[in-house]
Amino acid sequence: xxxxxxxxxxxxxxxxxxxxxxxxxxxxxxxxxxxxxxxxxxxxxxxxxxxxxxxxxxxxxxxxxxxxxxxxxxxxxxxxxxxxxxxxxxxxxxxxxxx
Numbered sequence: 001x002x003x004x005x006x007x008x009x010x011x012x013x014x015x016x017x018x019x020x021x022x023x024x025x026x027x028x029x030x031x032x033x034x035x036x037x038x039x040x041x042x043x044x045x046x047x048x049x050x051x052x053x054x055x056x057x058x059x060x061x062x063x064x065x066x067x068x069x070x071x072x073x074x075x076x077x078x079x080x081x082x083x084x085x086x087x088x089x090x091x092x093x094x095x096x097x098x099x
Contacts, residue, residue, distance in 0.1 A: 017090075018087075020063060021060060024063060025056055025079065031046075038079050040078060057076075
């Protein structure tokens with residue numbers, strides 16, 4: 001999977017981050033993107049096991065060229081929490097613009 005950040009790209013919209021994470025999760029969990037909601041809990045609502053969750057985190061880390069510490073990952077209980085974490089903790093947040 002190619003990194004989300006590409007040289008020469010100046011602005012990234014917040015909905016692009018959301019869309020990329022949603023695609024990653026849908027692919028990993030064999031779901032349709034439209035089935036994913038911010039308030040869904042990975043383990044309780046989506047039936048994710050610990051291996052699937054770890055693999056999804058690794059895919060997000062690669063896509064956004066970030067590192068999510070294990071203790072931080074454990075606190076990311078919902079789809080929305082993961083999206084918010086990436087929006088807040090990437091170098092992209094300096095370039096975000098509201099659509």
